[in-house]
Amino acid sequence: MEAGKKGKRVIMMEKFEHGGNVYTARKNGEAWLDFSANVNPQGLSPAVYQAISLAVHEVIHYPDPDAAELKKAISESYNVSEKEIVLGNGAAELFYLFLQTVRPRNVLLPVPSFSEYERAALAARAKVNLFHLDPEDDFRIDWDSFMGALAVTDCIILGNPNNPTGSLITRNEVVHLLEEMRGGHQWLVVDESFLDFLPYDSRYTVRDLVTEYPNLFVIQSMTKFYALPGLRLGFGTACPKLAQRLNAGKDVWNVNLLAQKAGVAALNDKDYQQQSKKFIAEEMQRFYERIDGCRGIRAYRPSVNFMLLDIRGTGLISREFTQKLRDKGILVRDCANYLGLDGESYVRIAVRQPAENEQLLAALEEL
Numbered sequence: 001m002e003a004g005k006k007g008k009r010v011i012m013m014e015k016f017e018h019g020g021n022v023y024t025a026r027k028n029g030e031a032w033l034d035f036s037a038n039v040n041p042q043g044l045s046p047a048v049y050q051a052i053s054l055a056v057h058e059v060i061h062y063p064d065p066d067a068a069e070l071k072k073a074i075s076e077s078y079n080v081s082e083k084e085i086v087l088g089n090g091a092a093e094l095f096y097l098f099l100q101t102v103r104p105r106n107v108l109l110p111v112p113s114f115s116e117y118e119r120a121a122l123a124a125r126a127k128v129n130l131f132h133l134d135p136e137d138d139f140r141i142d143w144d145s146f147m148g149a150l151a152v153t154d155c156i157i158l159g160n161p162n163n164p165t166g167s168l169i170t171r172n173e174v175v176h177l178l179e180e181m182r183g184g185h186q187w188l189v190v191d192e193s194f195l196d197f198l199p200y201d202s203r204y205t206v207r208d209l210v211t212e213y214p215n216l217f218v219i220q221s222m223t224k225f226y227a228l229p230g231l232r233l234g235f236g237t238a239c240p241k242l243a244q245r246l247n248a249g250k251d252v253w254n255v256n257l258l259a260q261k262a263g264v265a266a267l268n269d270k271d272y273q274q275q276s277k278k279f280i281a282e283e284m285q286r287f288y289e290r291i292d293g294c295r296g297i298r299a300y301r302p303s304v305n306f307m308l309l310d311i312r313g314t315g316l317i318s319r320e321f322t323q324k325l326r327d328k329g330i331l332v333r334d335c336a337n338y339l340g341l342d343g344e345s346y347v348r349i350a351v352r353q354p355a356e357n358e359q360l361l362a363a364l365e366e367l
Contacts, residue, residue, distance in 0.1 A: 035360060036333040038163075038194075038306035038350040040227040042279060045272040048226065051265035052258050063257035070260045073267040074235055078220070083240040084210055086247055089254045091193050091221035091234035092116045095157070098217055098236070099124035101249045102187055104155035110141055111340025112164060114191065117157045118339065129153060132340050135310070138300060139165035143173065147180055155187040160204060161194050164335055164348040166302045174206045178213045186215060193221035193234070197304040199277050207237045214239040217246075224305075225276065226266040231259045280305050280351060287357050291349075294364050305351045308335070314367065317344035321367070328363045 064070075071082045088094040099107070099120050107121040110131045121128050131149055133139040139162065150156075156177075160169045178188060195201040207218040222233040233255065238246060255263075266272070284302050292299040296313030311321050322334040333348040335341050349360065 030329060032331050033329055033352075033356060033359060034331045035349040035352060035356075036331040037229065038304075038348075039224050039229055040197075040276055040280075040305065041283075041350070041352040041356075042227065042272070042276050044227050045266055045269045047269040047272065048228070048262045048265045051261045052231075055258055055261040058261075059257055061257065063253050063255060063260055065252045067255055067260050070255070070263045073264045077267045078207060078237075080207055080210075080237050081240070084237045084243050086236040086238060086243050086250075087255045088219075088234040088236065088250075089256075089259075090223055090229075090232035091191065091219050092120075093232075093250075093254065094219050094234060094236045095120035095189070095191075096123060097246055097250050098189060099126065099155075101246055102155070104153075104187060106153045107155045107157060108149055108153035109157055109339070110146070110162070112139070112162075112335070112338040113157070113159050113340070114163045115338065117159075117191075121155075121157075126155070130339060133165070133167075135342070139167045141167075141169065141173075143176070147177075150180060150184070150186065154185065155189065156181075157189045157191065159191045159193075161303045163194070164306065164308045164333070164338060164346070165300060166304060166306060166308060168204055168303050171202075171204055171206055175209070178206075178209070178216060181215065182213075187217065188213075188215060189217045189219065191219045193219065193224055194304040194306075195220070196225035196273075197277065197280050199281055210237050210239050210242075214242060217242065222263055222266065225273075226262070228259070228262055228266070231256075231262055233259045233263050283354060283357070284351050286354075287351055290357075290361055291364075294361070297364070302351070307349050307351065309347050309349060310345055311347060312345045316367075318347050319344055321347060324367055325360075325363055328366075330360060330363055332360075 067087050071085050074085055075082045095116055103124060104126050106129055107126045108129045108131060109117055110133055118128050131146060158169060161167060181188060190206055192205055195205055210216050217236055217238045219236045220234060223229040288299055288302055288307060298310040300308040318334045318336045322332055325332055335346040335348055336344040
């Protein structure tokens with residue numbers, strides 16, 4: 001949707017709109033510099049590119065409905081049982097699958113959070129209850145207050161790390177929540193889609209606890225870390241009984257042949273994984289320090305490959321801020337449609353290659 005303002009076209013946001021549209025042509029015909037999509041700036045692994053290229057001729061066949069090779073690779077890489085795996089056409093599909101299958105009446109969301117949580121809950125005809133996180137406390141969950149909301153919900157969705165804030169929840173905190181929920185007929189969904197970017201995730205992941213807690217469903221994207229958003233690939237882990245129930249409720253060919261081949265190659269490319277983790281850890285810190293030094297901008301310390309910016313000090317609202325960057329060929333994520341954020345005061349940016357990050361910094365200095 002667009003509206004005119006002083007003779008200029010200003011982009012307005014739909015409620016569930018995501019980042020900038022790279023398919024919209026720029027006036028000069030050049031490509032956009034896209035900071036709105038938080039995918040691995042290292043790009044496609046050469047091993048994945050080769051696997052896709054070699055498999056193109058196989059698309060005349062249906063994909064393996066069991067995705068046996070991919071499930072084996074996931075099992076070995078993430079140390080989970082193949083019986084616990086539910087494959088998805090991206091992580092987002094799994095939120096819809098889960099909520100459509102278990103049909104909770106009330107879903108509790110700490111906000112701000114990924115908008116597809118709310119959208120999937122509404123699609124399943126659930127009532128959505130919001131728990132607002134405090135920006136002055138870096139959007140961390142106040143667990144004492146949060147526990148008080150358990151009595152009025154039968155499903156909770158947590159992002160770890162949370163999108164767009166980047167805040168992390170420790171494994172111990174999730175276990176404490178699970179213990180509080182034990183025996184209460186409540187579901188917990190934990191979205192770990194960005195944990196792959198951390199050098200070590202053992203302090204945070206709970207994917208290995210699904211057998212101990214059968215009310216737990218853990219979702220993992222493979223499109224973010226392995227730069228595969230155009231192919232779509234993700235998986236969830238659940239106790240075998242719940243996994244069987246979820247697998248029975250989805251399209252048998254929901255993960256296409258090329259995505260299956262790409263996933264196997266990606267999980268086997270250990271050099272790419274280590275290089276990506278090292279690069280993100282170093283560039284994320286450098287970029288944060290530079291951004292946080294920009295006048296009028298408060299940057300929330302990132303944990304992975306994206307960063308939330310409070311732009312109130314610039315005197316611009318997010319719609320104006322993003323439009324001015326669009327005029328320079330740069331896309332950032334306007335967070336005006338994130339529930340739980342103050343009006344139009346925030347944008348989210350991705351961590352990209354150093355030269356590209358410098359381009360954004362130069363544009364911000366001009367603003």
